[in-house]
Structures are given as C-alpha cells and as structure tokens.
Amino acid sequence: MARAGVITADLRRVIENMWGRGKSCAEIARTIGVHRSSVGREVDRNHSHRHGVKNPRRGEAGGRGRYQVGYRADWAQDKTRPRRRRPKPRKLATNLPLRAAVVAGLRDRLSPQQIAAQLREQFAGDAGMRVSHETIYQAIYLQARGSLRELVNDALRTGQRARRSQSRAALAARSAIRGKPWVTEQVHISARPAEVADRAIPGHWEGDLLIGAYKRSAIITLAERSTRFVMLGALPTDRSSPEVIAVIRTLFGRLPAQLHRSLTWDQGVELAGYAQFGLVEDCQVYFCDPHSPWQRGTNENTNGLLRQYFPKGKFDFTTIDQTGLDAVAAQLNRRPRQTLNWHTPAQKLNQHLVALTP
Template sequence: MHERTGRDWDHGVRHSRNSRFYPDGRRVDYTTGRTTMESMSSPPPAVAEQVGTRLLSLLEREKIADLRRAGLSLRAIGRELGRPASTVMRELAAHARADGLYLPHLAHRSAAADRARPKPAKLAQPGPLRDYVRDRLEEQWSPEQISGVLARDHQGDESMQVSTETIYQAIYVQARGGLKREIAQALRSGRTRRKPRRTPEQRTNRFIDPMVMISERPAEVEDRAVPGHWEGDLILGTANQSAIVTLVERSTRYVMLGHLPGGVHTAETVRDVLVDLIGTLPEHLRGSLTWDQGAEMARHKAIRIATGIPVYFCDPASPWQRGSNENTNGLLRQYFPKGTDLSIHGPADLEHVAQKLNGRPRKTLGWDTPAERLLELV
C-alpha cells in the first residue's frame, strides 16, 4: 500500500467514497474540496487500550508481524522486542489465523476480548455440570476426584469440565454464587471457610527478639576451617514430654549433652543449660551457635548476652542446614531410643554417652576421634 495510506491509518484517518474522515470529526470531500463536520456511518472498531507493560502492546504486535514476514526466528523476534521467545510463540499460536497469517490489529482486539472481566463463574449457572458437582460433593467426593473423573469421562467437552480450584471457590466464596454453603460440610476437612496460608515473607516473627538467620552467618563457618562453631538441637522423648540438649562442634564433631531437670524443655530451662555448657568452653571455641526455630530458643538473646556467642537460626523446615547435629542425633538414638522417657537419664548418664561418641574414630576426621581433635585445639 502507499506510504501515505499507512501514515493515515496510523493517525486514525479513514477513507470512504472519495472522502477522508479524521478522528476529530472532519470530513474532506475529494470531489468538491469541501470540509464538513460529520462522522462515518460505521466507524472501524477501536484499538484496544493497552494494559500495563506485562502484556504485548499493539506496536509490539505490529513488530512481530513485520519481523515474522521478514523470516526472523522466534528467538530473534524475542530479542528485538526484549521478551522471551516463548512469549512470541504463544502469541502466534493464540492469534494467528488457520492459514498461518498473523494480523496484529486483529490479534490485539482478540487478546483484549479474551481478558474481558468480569466473567460468569462456571458453577454459578444451573446446568448438568453444576448438578454433577453438587451430587458428587453430597456423596463426599473431594473436589480433586470430581475434577479428575470429569476430565476422564468428558474428554473434548469443555462444558463438562471444571478445575479443582473452581469447585473450591464455588463452595467457599459466596460472591461466586455457585454451590450452596451447606455443601461445604461434605468436605473432608469440615471447614466452612478457607484456611489462609502464608508465604515465608508474610509469616510473623517467631520470637519477640529478632532472629539472625543462617544466611548472615560468616562464610568461615560453612567450610569448617575455623573451629569453635556449634550446632544445637533437642532430642525428644515420649510424647515430647522429655528432652536432652545436644551440641556438636562443626570441625571436630565433638559432642556435648545437656541435662534438663525432669525433662522440662521450656525456653528458660534450655537457656540455663546452654549457658552452663558454653561456659565450660574456652573463649576461642565460642564462635557461633546454629539452631532451628524451635520455641525452646525464645531466650536466644539472653544466651548471646550471657555467653558472648552469636546465635544463628536455620530456615523453616531445613534440617540439612544443621547437618552435623542431625547426624549426631541419629547416633544418639542408639542410647536414647525414640518413644522412651528421657528424663530418667541423669547428668552422669549423659556424660558417659558423650564420652563414648567422642571416643569413636570418624572417617571424616581421618579416623581420629572428636576428643583427640578437640584436645589439639584446647
């Protein structure tokens, strides 16, 4: 087409029956040369408004069409747009015609229509799908089971398929107007409302005093080159009613066990035991202490002040960040089996077990014992 025609289109100027129509309503008649104010009887469809930078703009779609016509690959087009090649691939798959021709303006309007909101909820409308879901819920099927059976039995019939999440939303969110609230009682959880789940960033602080996380621990601790860095935890007895404090030095694997009177493992008793244990160490072996986020460490600030040893906390559900301690706790179960009352073991019993472990040669220490390695440091 002529360059002037393309420029007119770009500025919203349209041609019809020897006349030019401008966006401001002016009509210029080529035959008479007169200019009047009027509009076209059937104006072209408006260009969809761009929503944010995440979605493709009309200019980007025009560029895709031009570069594709020039024979560039998807990756090359993506580089020109500053977008992943997968974005270009999905755009062409969704909006190219059956013959493969990609028309950018048509694609832009189609994409805008696809994101139109609000859309009616699938289970808000009466019909066989809603009846089927309601009946299966009353039979105490789970939403996942209902969704799975529908997908199996009605392949290719989109009107008889629904996702698990859509069923849950129809039950829990009244604004969806889907299934009756009483049906929620058929769910195995028995809940009538959703239980919110929080991301790690949204969780409230575990303790009143701010924790120093393991990510802030000095790099020298990680490679075990510098002695004096400890990992700690509790091993628990029957019904978590009794416990023993365990400390392991990372470079020598030396073990120290702390007796909790009566097996009580409150934050205060654990604080007192740790202060006593760490107090027996020379200053150069008080490098750091790494623990998990158990409630027994609520007095971690008091431990740091009393002993001068910084306390670092592992990430939630990350026991591997205290690997030496986890391994040692497994060895200790030979002497303190799971499901037994640990309060029956006194300080002398714990000292005896610690000596046994510290007297065992370790492959990781070149068959030295932890006691021998620690003796060299002391």
C-alpha cells in the first residue's frame, strides 16, 4: 500500500501493465492503493506523444478516452526525478517583484491571506504576481538568510516565532456571575433586535476599552458590525463614565445619525452612567453577559488586531494622541477582509454613506 498520493517506481510498473491491458484509472487505483485521481494525474502528466496519438480524444466512458496515448514506467520515472529534486527554488526568493509586493503588504500589517487576495485582484492577468498565503507563511517562518522574517519585523500580528498547532481545547462553560445593577432587562443583550445579529443594517457598533501598561491608561475601541469599520478614541484624562461617554459622542458625531443605531458594551463601569450622561440620540446601549467577550466578537477581533500596534502590558496610551489613533484606525480600515469578500471596511462604509446622500 503506497502512502496517499505517492507513486513509486514499482507502482509505475503496475500502472504500465494494467493500463496496457485496458484497465481504468479506478481499477488501477484500487489495486495499488491510491486515489483514482492520483492515477489520472500520473497518466496525464507522464504520457508521451511518442507512445500515442497527437490529439487524444476526451470525454469517453471509463476515463480511457482522455488518454489515447502510451504510458511507460521507465519514461515516467525519468520525467519525475527533476520534479522531485529538493530543495526547490522558493517562489518569493526568485520572483523579486512579487517578493517586493508581499513585503510591502506585510509592512502595511496585512495578513498573508489578505496579501494573497489583494494580489489576485490587482494582478488578475499576471499569474507571476500571484502567491498563496501558505507560501508567505513559510517564507516568514523560514529561519534562514533571506527569509521574510528578516526583512519585516513583527510580520504577523500574533508575533509568534514558530508555527503552532491549530487545534484548540474546548472553551469552558460561561461563568454564571450576577450582572451589574445598571444592566436591566431592557438593556441586556437578549433584548437586542434581530437586525443587529444578522448584520444586514449598518450602524450597530460594539465597543470596549483597550487597557495600557500597568492598567494606567486606556483608549476606546469601536467596531461597526456590518462593515467592520473601526474608530478609536483617546482618553487623555481618565476613563471615568462621563469622560468615556463624551469621547464616544465625539466619535459618533463624525457619522450621520443613521450610522449609530446601537452600541453593545461589556459590563465595565465606564458605561455605567450611560443613562445619566446621555450617549447619542436614538443610539440604544446593550450590555453583554459577564465574562462573555464572544458576544462582542467583532470588537474582540479588532482589539486583537490592535495589539499588533499596542503590545499588551507594554504600551502607554498617554504617549499617543487622537491624531495618532486616527492614523492606526485608517490603516485597519483599508485592510481587505475575507468576510467582506476582500473589500475594505472603508469601502463598505463609503457605500452606505453614498446611499444616504440625497
């Protein structure tokens, strides 16, 4: 039994014999213990016009109509050896324009998947300017001279120096802790209308505080659920409820009233005075369950992205002003997102703004 998909020299002799006796790809595959597509590819790439007709007929039953050609094991093995030579030249080591485009994307803090999608769109007619995200990851993690890790500091937002398994332990059950007194039934997340959950209508936001080093500073992070658009707010004085609510009002003031319909927050005290101080007219506030960050998944993802700019436990937010935060938000908002069909949050929000223009 061959390892899945691997065709050895001995198996090629079996293929030659059975193919010559008119056996189908499926029959050969069952005999040698590989998938029938592996046999089909083997015959496809290793046939020779020297052993068959120049214009093979296609589409005939049993798969043999595709290859009215000869197959010789020794000739196929000779063709295979150059293809299997290792190490092969790496695509990002030999294609300098492609390498430069990938490095530029990494320096703009795009993920490998975002870079790959952006290149497919920008160079739709140029196959040489396409690369898979896996190839970019390999180039980043390659611990060798000339790797992308050497060229781009903090190339990945996680900052990992080595790849780790994608398996994860199951999440613990939600903690049953009593909610805060200001979280009434009317403002609990369970009261949130269905239009918020399905993300069909823009203007529903999720928010939180991102805390700085030694818990001495913080900023406001707001993420719109439909477009993933991000706004950041500086808190130069403190993070009391009046201060936080005043900054949120200022941020929402940048947008038309139709684009601040609701705000979902955790149960932090910084929004305890939302009713007393007033948030924004017609903007309903909802509070999540205690210790349930997944109920603000869009905002949690945003905060994870921001840790690439502001490392946890290391950054002092008093060192950055509103202008600096706006620059970071602008960079996040021009990142293409897979969930937006590789459009950017800025593009999606602009579409809604145009639709609101009379």
